[in-house]
Amino acid sequence: MEILKLRDIDKYYGDNQILKNVNTTVREGDVISIIGPSGSGKSTLLRCIIGLEKINRGLIEVNGKVIAGFDENGKKINIPKQVVKEGYMNMGMVFQDFNLFPHKTVLENVIEAPLIVKKMSKKGAVTLAKEQLDKVGLLDKINSYPSQLSGGQKQRVAIARALAMKPEIILFDEPTSALDPELVGEVLNVIKELALEKMTMLIVTHQMDFARKLSDRIIFMDKGSILEDAPPEEIFNNSSNTRIKEFVNSILV
Ligand SMILES: Nc1ncnc2c1ncn2[C@@H]1O[C@H](COP(=O)(O)OP(=O)(O)OP(=O)(O)O)[C@@H](O)[C@H]1O
Numbered sequence: 485m486e487i488l489k490l491r492d493i494d495k496y497y498g499d500n501q502i503l504k505n506v507n508t509t510v511r512e513g514d515v516i517s518i519i520g521p522s523g524s525g526k527s528t529l530l531r532c533i534i535g536l537e538k539i540n541r542g543l544i545e546v547n548g549k550v551i552a553g554f555d556e557n558g559k560k561i562n563i564p565k566q567v568v569k570e571g572y573m574n575m576g577m578v579f580q581d582f583n584l585f586p587h588k589t590v591l592e593n594v595i596e597a598p599l600i601v602k603k604m605s606k607k608g609a610v611t612l613a614k615e616q617l618d619k620v621g622l623l624d625k626i627n628s629y630p631s632q633l634s635g636g637q638k639q640r641v642a643i644a645r646a647l648a649m650k651p652e653i654i655l656f657d658e659p660t661s662a663l664d665p666e667l668v669g670e671v672l673n674v675i676k677e678l679a680l681e682k683m684t685m686l687i688v689t690h691q692m693d694f695a696r697k698l699s700d701r702i703i704f705m706d707k708g709s710i711l712e713d714a715p716p717e718e719i720f721n722n723s724s725n726t727r728i729k730e731f732v733n734s735i736l737v
């Protein structure tokens with residue numbers, strides 16, 4: 485099943501074109517890493533998918549339904565509110581800098597969206613939150629505040645918070661790049677577990693070894709375009725694209 489489909493996406497900031505004709509399809513269970521040089525548009529792409537930024541052309545489809553986009557005349561398509569809401573509820577996002585609510589405990593952070601967005605009962609939300617916190621190994625921290633946690637723990641709470649919404653796809657934007665090196669592994673392990681459970685994921689990362697081992701496909705972005713969308717071995721060993729070869733060699737040196 486196709487969970488996410490991007491068709492001919494363009495994005496501008498003022499006169500600067502940041503995304504150029506981006507096309508890709510994410511199917512159920514796909515683990516896809518997005519790599520590429522700084523400024524190539526990786527974060528912007530995720531932010532457009534999740535609706536934090538608006539696209540200027542193209543279509544975004546979730547589970548076969550258009551949730552944002554433009555028709556062939558460049559006119560914005562009117563989409564029923566409920567369809568848009570459902571589309572976004574199917575997606576979760578984990579940010580580089582965690583984005584936890586500082587004045588809420590770990591448990592409160594995780595139950596917030598199920599309570600407010602899904603209108604779950606408090607009891608149901610707490611049970612669900614505890615399950616997800618157990619999964620990321622943080623059941624003993626439910627009453628702590630974010631300031632009392634390490635970076636790796638904060639990021640695992642952020643992952644539990646995304647999981648609590650039972651999304652069909654999770655977008656990660658450099659989930660380990662704000663972490664001390666010794667804490668990177670605990671977050672990558674959680675993501676690895678999710679991959680084994682066939683969670684559909686789109687992961688922007690600079691962890692090349694991780695991306696290579698874990699991903700079904702790698703999307704290589706440069707200057708707002710997808711240069712290649714292929715299995716890891718093709719990107720890392722066989723790419724005929726000079727820009728990709730340069731990038732890969734500079735990292736592997
Ligand atoms: N809010 C904004 N307003 C104007 N330009 C922006 C904005 N956000 C990003 N950009 C520009 O868009 C381009 C792509 O940025 P983006 O953050 O998506 O790159 P990236 O691939 O995620 O880079 P990095 O690897 O450094 O995180 C950059 O040239 C950036 O300066």
Ligand SMILES: [Mg+2]
Nearest residue numbers: 526527528657
């Ligand atoms: Mg970025």
